[in-house]
Amino acid sequence: MNNISCFECGISGHKRINCRQNRIKTLSSSSGVAMPCTVSQDDKSWIADSGASQHMAFNSSISESFMRFAVPGVVNAAGGKKLIVYGSGQVSVKTLVAGKWQENHLTDVWYVPDLKYQLFSVSHALSK
Numbered sequence: 001m002n003n004i005s006c007f008e009c010g011i012s013g014h015k016r017i018n019c020r021q022n023r024i025k026t027l028s029s030s031s032g033v034a035m036p037c038t039v040s041q042d043d044k045s046w047i048a049d050s051g052a053s054q055h056m057a058f059n060s061s062i063s064e065s066f067m068r069f070a071v072p073g074v075v076n077a078a079g080g081k082k083l084i085v086y087g088s089g090q091v092s093v094k095t096l097v098a099g100k101w102q103e104n105h106l107t108d109v110w111y112v113p114d115l116k117y118q119l120f121s122v123s124h125a126l127s128k
């Protein structure tokens with residue numbers, strides 16, 4: 001199998017179907033798909049959502065630098081429901097990178113109290 005070269009990235013040793021570059025493009029181009037990032041269902045759990053335009057949290061107290069908007073905004077949710085956005089801030093998160101937990105932060109996290117889950121925006125993360 002080491003004689004095989006990937007048609008996506010040109011690197012030998014894997015096929016296009018297994019290519020990391022192909023998975024990143026597929027993930028960033030899909031829409032309306034959500035998957036859980038963690039198993040627990042508490043304030044620290046996030047759902048990866050490729051349809052979300054911004055990271056969103058239902059609890060403003062997790063934000064380190066919450067700034068209330070002068071005029072609340074509106075975000076379109078699943079099923080055509082409209083939710084109020086009251087502000088944004090930065091949230092610290094722990095991420096598993098190469099088998100090790102690291103402290104990171106999410107910026108521009110919108111405060112939307114009517115959400116059921118915290119949403120990690122795949123498209124917003126890929127745009128940074």
